[in-house]
Amino acid sequence: MASSSSSRGMRVTCGPVDDDLLSLQNIHVSQHVWNREEDKRLIARRATPTRTGIAGVPQQIIPLLDQAGFGWITRLNYIKVSPGLLTTLVEHWRPETHTFHMPFGECTITLQDVGMLVGLPVDGEPVLSRGIPNIFGLAEELLGVVPPQSEIKGHRVRLSWLTANFGDIADDIDDVHVLARYARAWILRYLGGVLVPDRSSAYVSLRWLVFLRDFDIIRTYAWGAAVLGYLYRNLCTSTDYKTPTCDGFTLLLQLWAWERFPTILSSPLPPIPPGSPIGLRWSNTATKISMSDDIKFYRKYFDRTTRKSIIWQPYPPVEQMPGDCTQGMQIWGSIIPLLCLCICEWHQPDRVMRQFGCQQPIPNPPMTPTNVHALTLRGKVEDD
Template identity: 40%
Template sequence: MSEPHPLIVPILEKVGFFGIANLRHLKVDHTLITTLVERWRPETHTFHFPTGECTITLEDVALQLGLRVDGLPVTGPKLCNWEDMCSTYLEIVPVKGESLIGSMIKLKWLRENMLELPEEPSQEQLHAHCRAYILGLIGGVLMLDKTGNKVHLMYLSLLINLRRTRRYSWGSACLVMLYREMCRATNVSSKTMGGCASLLQSWAWHRMPYIAHISRIPSTFPLVCKWSGGRVLNFLHPMVDDEPNPS
């Protein structure tokens, strides 16, 4: 994803996704990720090291990414009229069989066709652009599938009311998917892995600092900002009210 439009930055901060936007700057060390996966045991969901076992916990997700690990479950419809949903909430319409594959939309198409904001956008335009940007972050950074080029549109249903979006447990969903993808990657026939590799790498560098790159940025919350060079935010500040969105 590109830099977020300045007009949607306050919304990203309010829903807790601005820190995830900063992960675009984190270069993934594929050798490190491969080494960690080789140490992963699906039977125990832990890494087996000569010194013992360890794993990534929900606490690690909260500290590394600043995402909520409690709240509403991240789940949505698997079958829907996706063209109508995209037209209504993204103000763009994918083409079935080309940019829309089943229930998934291609990330490249989403980036290239995201609604362009005028100088003085309406609230509907602002929210549509922001939904598309967050959807791209979910599919391209937070919860990648093994292809890394598509995102499921069920997540769009959780972005309809952006005031409600921050109530969902995005952190636990991210961890569940990372666990699942690492388990799949242990299969000798598997050649690719989805999930949030940035979380795995940041966790490894924080817990095993002797393998981490040298960074002059002090450790602060969320911890991944140390490696991504991202801006530090106070994700605990209640910046969005919980009133239902009339739209």
């Protein structure tokens, strides 16, 4: 960011000289950092279904999770998210451009990163909110049971109820319809606990069930784009100094930072498991991750970064990656809306062309309007 000063006392101020682009500086957390107010340490909301990755998932439903496109997510072991790293990245995030503004320029997490790191499909049918006349009837149809009212809040169900009722599967159960119900419940747990957790990190919307009916169709939805759009929205809202948490797939953001800025860690990058998304290199139980939680450490680190500090293209050639990682590669560099139920955020890779091996021209004005975070695709209250 640029700064300005007055000749009378050399008063230095934070932020852009011209606010035509970065128009939200007066409410951005970086303004509070500049004013030396008390540091805000963001909390990453998560409720991981299992800390041991695939070893904690019932073996009978693993083929269904793979078929649905969530297999790689289930293979991620629990990895702690550093509040210091998360907080500092949010301080560099600009809601106006959906990019991190660093001393060397802009960088961001894109659809390419989602595919290469965790193997979620980024291209396909939009995960768009649609009318559900009887959400509890949908639960009975696809889960085989209606959650009791004590476990329901609006259209959301407690994750703990899903755990209690669908955590383990008896060894003698082989009915494909019953196993499908368990698989849907586990996908709900990953959605509500890891991929799109809300501020409670205790509930998940039953509206997701409408996308989980047919296991031949589930993976045709652009889950990766939805997850990225939800993360964008929460990074944007977390730039408000008063917001105590950052929701969404914050682990994905941390994996992105580790790949782009590996010197953040004092330990070397572990090898990538053959035939796996790159993010699974951190799921090896033998891998010891040595990282800081100190906000001041990360602030100093990013304040000193140069163009040589970032690895602009950290990933192997696409032909070396599994098909799940490269699905949708034709839209990696596209300016498109990212839809997640009623949320719409813009993917703006034209601002970070160096991440795609191209020279960076002067980008067009960002697609994100100043009031975008007050906009959703909802209709009237309680009406989808």
